[in-house]
Amino acid sequence: MAASPARPRTAEPCGGTQRPGPDLAPALADPRVRCYSKRWVREVLARCGPCVRALLPGAGAEESQPGDALWNFETAVQENITINGEPWQETSDEDELQSGSDIKILEDQFDELIVETASKRKQCPRKIVVHIIKTMKAEQEILKLYKPVVKPQEIRPEPSQADCMADLRQVTGVTSKQIGEAMKSLPALIERAEGFSQALALQPVLELCKLRQEVFAGCKAKEENKIQSLITEVEITPTETAAKKNSVLKRRRPSDAIQLARYPLRRKRNSLNT
Structure with missing residues (x-):
């Protein structure tokens, strides 16, 4: 078909x-x-x-x-x-062959361009970096040589500022005197502070001394009470002679119990060896 x-x-x-x-x-x-x-x-x-x-x-x-x-x-x-x-x-085959040869030539040229661009990509950056470094160094040197021109101007105080400056000078003079007096009185203040610190450090010791005095005073009062209780007035009245009016007062000697209690005697030991 x-x-x-x-x-x-x-x-x-x-x-x-x-x-x-x-x-x-x-x-x-x-x-x-x-x-x-x-x-x-x-x-x-x-x-x-x-x-x-x-x-x-x-x-x-x-x-x-x-x-x-x-x-x-x-x-x-x-x-x-x-x-x-x-x-x-x-159309003929010769035209096609000619066009094919042209295409081949173009492909070869294209390959050459690719190789050339690849080589330039490797070489050109290095060359560019060298030039960039040179230009940067030159710019830095130029900046070092640069000096800005500054014209000094006179500062003229306004009339209102003159009064402020006078008041400021007066206040500064008074404050400087006060500071000088304070600096002179500073050593005395330091000595007072040191004495106060020492007194604060001795306060616990004083409290302990007072406590001990109170304790020992109580002990002495007890001893005196005991001694007074031992000394009693004894009135002797004979039963047979109720007509006698004279009463004899005798003072008891304090027993040695207190001393024995404080200082107990040691028992003597007889050596049986002799």
């Missing part, structure tokens, strides 16, 4: 008012497929050959030979394509 060439379809304007623009005019004038290499089209047709042979058993009796079917398919494809805007029959 021969593949009939595709008929060009004309674009119908929508609504009957629109017309194709200048950009669409060439595409509508030449509906054929635009290709750029005759060799590539032949390779595609060679790959499509097995598919065409596989369709032969289902075809009609008119086209029973596989060669005729392939020839019809190739002619149909060739009629519906253009090579660089020209029909298939008008």
Whole structure:
């Protein structure tokens, strides 16, 4: 079955008012497929050959030979394509070879440009860095030599500031005198502070002494009470002679019990060895 060439379809304007623009005019004038290499089209047709042979058993009796079917398919494809805007029959293999050689030359030039740019990427930054360092050093030296011009101006006090300055001087004189007197009295204050600190340090000792005095005073009072209790006036009146008027007063000697209690005597031990 021969593949009939595709008929060009004309674009119908929508609504009957629109017309194709200048950009669409060439595409509508030449509906054929635009290709750029005759060799590539032949390779595609060679790959499509097995598919065409596989369709032969289902075809009609008119086209029973596989060669005729392939020839019809190739002619149909060739009629519906253009090579660089020209029909298939008008193009030659020499033009394709020339274009292929031009492409190869362009590829070689492109490779050379790639190599050149890669080498420049490695070399140029180093050169640029050297120049940048030189320029920065030169700028630093220029900045060192730069000296801004400053014109001194006379500061003239306003009339209102003169009174303020006089008051300020008077106040500063008084404050300086007060500071001098305070500095003179400072050693005496330091001595007083040291004495006060020493008194505070001795206060616990004084409290302890007072406590001891109170304790020992209580002990002495108890001893005196005991001694007074031992000394008693004894009045002896005989029972037989009631007519006697004179009474004899005797004073008891304090017993040695207190001394024995304080200082107990040790017992004598007789040695039996002698």
